[in-house]
Amino acid sequence: MLGDTAGQDLPVGFGFRPYRGDEDHGAVAAVRRGCAEQDQADAHSVVEGLPTAAGIAEAFAKLEEPSKNQILVVRDGNVVGCSTIRWWQEWDYTRLYLHRGRLLPEHRGQGVGSAMLSWAEERTHRLVEQHGTARTAVIGANAMTSEQDATALLRAAGYRRVFSLVELELGDLYQMAGAGSELPAGIRTGPIGTSHCRAAWRTVVGSYADTGFTQRWPFQDFVDIADPACWRAAWNGQDMVGVTLCSIRRHDPTVGEAEELSVRTDQRRLGIGRVLLLDGLRSLRELGATTARLFTGTANPHWSYDLYGSVGFRRQNEHVRYRKALARSTDHWAAWAVHRI
Numbered sequence: 001m002l003g004d005t006a007g008q009d010l011p012v013g014f015g016f017r018p019y020r021g022d023e024d025h026g027a028v029a030a031v032r033r034g035c036a037e038q039d040q041a042d043a044h045s046v047v048e049g050l051p052t053a054a055g056i057a058e059a060f061a062k063l064e065e066p067s068k069n070q071i072l073v074v075r076d077g078n079v080v081g082c083s084t085i086r087w088w089q090e091w092d093y094t095r096l097y098l099h100r101g102r103l104l105p106e107h108r109g110q111g112v113g114s115a116m117l118s119w120a121e122e123r124t125h126r127l128v129e130q131h132g133t134a135r136t137a138v139i140g141a142n143a144m145t146s147e148q149d150a151t152a153l154l155r156a157a158g159y160r161r162v163f164s165l166v167e168l169e170l171g172d173l174y175q176m177a178g179a180g181s182e183l184p185a186g187i188r189t190g191p192i193g194t195s196h197c198r199a200a201w202r203t204v205v206g207s208y209a210d211t212g213f214t215q216r217w218p219f220q221d222f223v224d225i226a227d228p229a230c231w232r233a234a235w236n237g238q239d240m241v242g243v244t245l246c247s248i249r250r251h252d253p254t255v256g257e258a259e260e261l262s263v264r265t266d267q268r269r270l271g272i273g274r275v276l277l278l279d280g281l282r283s284l285r286e287l288g289a290t291t292a293r294l295f296t297g298t299a300n301p302h303w304s305y306d307l308y309g310s311v312g313f314r315r316q317n318e319h320v321r322y323r324k325a326l327a328r329s330t331d332h333w334a335a336w337a338v339h340r341i
Contacts, residue, residue: 040146163299256284
């Protein structure tokens with residue numbers, strides 16, 4: 001099990017070990033809390049908050065082979081860091097392998113972070129070989145702008161910033177701005193029922209057709225997370241022309257999230273998105289939420305920052321996405337294609 005950690009040079013007193021399941025969830029949650037002050041983590045973030053042990057367990061349950069695709073750093077028997085790898089395919093067929101590492105501040109600056117990064121890159125090489133995805137694979141990593149140590153480590157290792165997610169908050173759902181929210185003639189809005197799910201999915205995925213760095217979203221995955229209590233759509237006759245997908249945060253029902261706001265290309269700049277967003281936010285308020293969050297990508301040409309600001313959302317965090325071409329390893333690769341970023 002420890003074969004994938006071979007060759008990673010940790011300082012004396014530190015060690016790698018695989019994830020062991022339930023016994024590690026509390027320890028990993030403690031690492032996240034221990035990094036929070038130094039890295040200025042936002043406990044209420046809908047992108048990367050501060051999960052409890054139960055939240056960690058839920059996230060790790062979605063990993064493929066978690067005992068192989070994440071590693072824990074230990075010192076004196078205590079977990080002081082962790083690194084995790086996930087992967088998916090994007091709309092342009094890029095296969096992204098994303099790693100995310102965290103290390104308690106008191107153990108930084110000793111080479112531990114570099115060893116964690118080396119482990120993640122070596123493990124990614126092995127996964128690419130197993131998956132046969134060398135022609136389309138890139139390696140990625142995330143860091144908030146406030147995570148100065150992680151940012152410096154990634155940049156020194158050759159990662160470059162490709163886009164970021166800007167997270168916004170509407171602090172009081174009872175104070176949102178609703179003026180100027182009239183629909184164009186012939187457009188109506190209403191709830192999304194189960195019979196509308198496929199049309200809603202098509203509207204969302206269609207809005208990403210010209211957007212880079214976007215994960216594919218199969219219809220079944222869309223259905224699996226469907227919670228239409230706060231979903232709203234706009235129609236022109238029988239044609240769905242826009243949707244907003246809002247939801248209540250399960251671990252904090254006072255916080256709502258506007259997960260998607262999509263308007264068909266030929267119906268944009270008509271005020272439909274604003275009306276849909278306000279409808280979704282009102283539905284969150286009716287279900288007990290007092291604040292709302294959303295995030296939007298700077299790689300999206302329609303990221304609509306002005307729209308969100310006009311409703312009352314204010315910027316909270318910026319989550320930077322870094323990428324790096326997968327370099328050839330002379331130990332494992334004979335002839336790799338040039339990889340896209």
